[in-house]
Amino acid sequence: MEGKRKIRIGILGFGTVGQGVWKHIKEDRAALERRLGVKLELVRAAVSDLSKKRGVKLAKSKLTDDPYAIVDDPKIDIVCELIGGTKLARKLTLRALANGKTVVTANKALICEHGDELFTAARKEGVHYFFEASVAGGIPIIKTLREGLVANRFPLIYGILNGTSNYILTRMEREGLSFEEIVGDARDLGYVEADESLDLDGWDAAHKAVILAYLAHGKWVNLDEMLVEGIRNITARDVAYASELGYKIKLLAVIARNFNDETLSVRLHPALIKKGEIMAQVDMVFNGVSLTGDVVGTTLLVGRGAGQDATASAVISDIADAVHAIQGAPGPLISEEDEDIYRQLGEGLTLAKPKSVESAYYFRLRVRDEKGVLAKVTKAFSDAGLSVATMIQHEEPSDGSAVLLFTTHVSNEAAAAKAINKLEQLDPVIEAPFLLRIFNAPEM
Numbered sequence: 001m002e003g004k005r006k007i008r009i010g011i012l013g014f015g016t017v018g019q020g021v022w023k024h025i026k027e028d029r030a031a032l033e034r035r036l037g038v039k040l041e042l043v044r045a046a047v048s049d050l051s052k053k054r055g056v057k058l059a060k061s062k063l064t065d066d067p068y069a070i071v072d073d074p075k076i077d078i079v080c081e082l083i084g085g086t087k088l089a090r091k092l093t094l095r096a097l098a099n100g101k102t103v104v105t106a107n108k109a110l111i112c113e114h115g116d117e118l119f120t121a122a123r124k125e126g127v128h129y130f131f132e133a134s135v136a137g138g139i140p141i142i143k144t145l146r147e148g149l150v151a152n153r154f155p156l157i158y159g160i161l162n163g164t165s166n167y168i169l170t171r172m173e174r175e176g177l178s179f180e181e182i183v184g185d186a187r188d189l190g191y192v193e194a195d196e197s198l199d200l201d202g203w204d205a206a207h208k209a210v211i212l213a214y215l216a217h218g219k220w221v222n223l224d225e226m227l228v229e230g231i232r233n234i235t236a237r238d239v240a241y242a243s244e245l246g247y248k249i250k251l252l253a254v255i256a257r258n259f260n261d262e263t264l265s266v267r268l269h270p271a272l273i274k275k276g277e278i279m280a281q282v283d284m285v286f287n288g289v290s291l292t293g294d295v296v297g298t299t300l301l302v303g304r305g306a307g308q309d310a311t312a313s314a315v316i317s318d319i320a321d322a323v324h325a326i327q328g329a330p331g332p333l334i335s336e337e338d339e340d341i342y343r344q345l346g347e348g349l350t351l352a353k354p355k356s357v358e359s360a361y362y363f364r365l366r367v368r369d370e371k372g373v374l375a376k377v378t379k380a381f382s383d384a385g386l387s388v389a390t391m392i393q394h395e396e397p398s399d400g401s402a403v404l405l406f407t408t409h410v411s412n413e414a415a416a417a418k419a420i421n422k423l424e425q426l427d428p429v430i431e432a433p434f435l436l437r438i439f440n441a442p443e444m
């Protein structure tokens, strides 16, 4: 392989991930250079506040508060966009690509919103845009999907794609705390997005689900066409109730394609999964992705989904691919820039309406503990078209109320919404009814 003897890297953003990338390239430079056959130079990193104290120390000359000094620097070959957000990051990425640089990113929000434009720009400029760290942190899911499992079509991909939510749900389960009591620790560990609603309201995992759906099925799904629900409304009691029923609560992305009627459904919501499932053992900051391919069967990948080191590992793997591409090696086996391949994958595919998505359900109701209440509640379920599978009652002697927990047989979102509406109107129901979906993983 011929090409440059030295590859120069500029980093946009020197926060959790940017510092991790810098630190590991510096610490592991000799081994990396041996493997890649080139020298690596970390040229500069851009930040917004030059005076901020940072864990990874840099000479003053290596930091700039002008990100354009990186994307416009003719000496820099690879730009790592680790700023986050979608406005400035988009501008800088387009500018770096237009300047002929290879760009590596961990920014799932940006790809979800502007992936098409950015892939087109990379294709036009004859460079690559790499994004392994954008989904599931350190798990090499992008490479697995487009290279290792290239022989497959995927009826089902599901998993835990947000480290922050999984960390919070795990500690709620283990320590009985509320999520407000735990989120600060997740922040300190560097898991939480600058805009934490991305993690807590499900958007971050939804962005990742959109990216996986595109890679597997060639279709960009708009977030407003998806069911997206985060973990904010889950109480420590729901976690305990779920446990009593034999389940754990996980924030799950589910990407299901029906190859008979060519519909695709992409959704993201907390779900009860049986404690015995391997996915239920994926705890703390770990993510898990289960891919069912028509050739391979089911493959499950588990690893750290957020945090400095795991994410740096994924970014550096992209830097290695970028070095190879710059040195003239062929690009990825199937790259997102091969738009024809992706167009063909998604041809004729329609998006299932969120209301038609099928699931079994868990309902929590607080009712006045009085005669006839159960009959009213079960009638509401049956009028909505839901069939009850199990029921548990917890008495609250302090105020004479009772908490009723129901699970249902498989139905759909339209029926579940109808049930909520009917239950809300019942006089003995004294608190907003709450539901969660139950996800029954297919046999492996």
Ligand SMILES: NC(=O)C1=CN([C@@H]2O[C@H](COP(=O)(O)OP(=O)(O)OC[C@H]3O[C@@H](n4cnc5c(N)ncnc54)[C@H](OP(=O)(O)O)[C@@H]3O)[C@@H](O)[C@H]2O)C=CC1
Binding pocket: 012, 013, 014, 015, 016, 017, 018, 046, 047, 048, 049, 050, 052, 065, 066, 067, 081, 082, 083, 084, 085, 088, 106, 107, 108, 109, 133, 134, 137, 190, 191, 192, 193, 194, 305, 306, 307, 308, 311
């Ligand atoms: N943290 C994680 O575990 C993971 C994060 N990601 C993604 O990686 C990206 C970075 O995340 P993370 O490192 O956590 O974020 P941080 O908030 O820790 O870091 C962001 C960095 O960008 C810098 N920055 C922000 N605005 C500007 C600007 N206008 N000009 C120059 N620099 C700017 C900040 O500067 P300053 O330091 O001065 O404020 C900071 O150094 C995001 O897209 C995120 O979604 C992906 C996987 C895991």
Ligand SMILES: N[C@@H](CCO)C(=O)O
Binding pocket: 134, 136, 137, 161, 162, 163, 164, 165, 191, 192, 193, 199, 204, 305, 306, 307
């Ligand atoms: N905030 C994200 C970072 C990794 O993408 C998470 O918690 O999963």
